[in-house]
Amino acid sequence: MNDSDPDSIDALPAEPGEVGLVAPVDYVSDEPFTFESGRTIPGYTLRYETYGRLNAAGDNAILVCHALSGDHHCAGFHSLSDRKVGWWNNIIGPGKALDTNRYFVLCCNVLGGCQGSTGPLSIDPETGQPYGINFPIVSIRDMVRTQERWLRAIGVTQLAGVIGGSMGGMQVLEWGITFPNFVRKLLAMATTARESAQAIAFNEVGRQAILQDPDWNEGNYAAGEGPRVGLAIARMMAHITYLSDASMARKFGRRTVANSKESTGAFDVQFEVESYLRYQGKSFTNRFDANSYLYITRALDQFDLAAGPGSLEAAFEPVTADALVVGFTSDWLFPTNQNRAITTALLRAGKNASYAELTTDLGHDSFLLESPELYALVRDFLAS
């Protein structure tokens, strides 16, 4: 309110480009890794992708952290026949907010995941069988600690920034606390410092759907099989929590689907939203492992930065990086007040921290929004 003169308008950047064809790479660590829970595995693999080039000093890297159902493929496409680009392609590329002309952008599939990184699907060297539910309990901090080893191994000396939404945002906060000297900027969106009862409740329904499916079989199932019904229901329910009443009304309304030939039952798909959720559930079972879903939702639920140190301020004491937290008004999974609480705790702890809030009606998934304001904020924060 002090002044209303707009800042001088910078020269417009050249038309943003695409990262194009990319291929995942595996980092394999032969050193043992001990989980927060105390258990040790003899080594691990992280599957990752990179966009842009690491500079000679090794300090222009930006780590992207993915959410529960995401993976390392966040930009570009894997083959010319790919119909979908990586999940955050809108923000990553030459001239985009995460400018690959300037930064070396990378993303790995988290520990405990099922897209190539070590997780319940991996073979336990002691038994020669998949770990299944013998895999150690994974925490957000475990994910971050495996990432740090990987980044050092590939020549990154310091991260220019860590960025992520939802579970990705939790990793961002954990990075700032666990490896304060390794990261200069923390950018967390649509996230929380501790899972709320509501968020835990949703995860529990998802887990129960999996656990009650007879095909789960105590976590023992062959690759490509398992509790497909339970996992699909878990995904359908979770997907609702990523949207909002307004966005669902806009996308589906009460529109009905044309009756298919064999559709005679009263409880066959009637509304478009049903059809959409069934499709989401089914396609999820083709790419996600049910045990991974159990492990990662457990990691989310156990995430509570204040629990150990006694308060959030105490938890943030080690942070040296500048932080920016972004909340979205329609996010009811990690509501704005939880995003604010992160920032005020950082400020009370004497850290440099900002909070910005975007008015959107897309719900939790708003952080993936195509928004020039969000792009400018991200770009300017990383460059400041």
Next chain:
Amino acid sequence: MSLRTNKRTVDLQVITDWVTPSSCVLDLGCGRGVLLEELVQQKSIKGIGVDLDFDKISACVKRGLSAYQSDMMGFMAEFDDHHFDHVICSRTLEEVDQPNTVIAEALRVGHSLTVGFANYGYWKNRLDSVLHGRKPQNEVHPTSWGESRPANPLTIADFESFCTEQGYRITRQVHLRGDWKTPCTFARNLRAGYALYELSR
């Protein structure tokens, strides 16, 4: 330099002079962060700005400042007594509901509160209302009624009697003439265009 920019600079200069080097500063209604940036550069302060508007916060972030998108009262409620050395309301009080609660809260979270405001009792404003029967319209109040925001303008007399009633101590003050440059020493409520005060409990 336009008159408007000039006026802003005067405000900045006085406030910057009053702020202790390396102190912790809260700027309520920080706008695009011009004042905070000046304080960081001149006084090496540790600052945080609060504003309601996303674009203002974004502009602060671009300047490398810490800024928080929120209403003032909600933000201050998150802090202990005297967390900040200085709280600043530069041309902000005219725009808030119940400024008495904002001032009380600012003096809880801060050791001192600096306020700067355009004096609504300035003679040209009085002319507009008494002579012409119109809402003041000039470079300080540039908008016509139809395009104005809700405002809660105050005069030097309003503010000083408010401070006396509330028992707030005025530790520093500066009054400037209509050019917002020349000091004004008498008949201030009539002749001063701009006023700055530093308060403490």
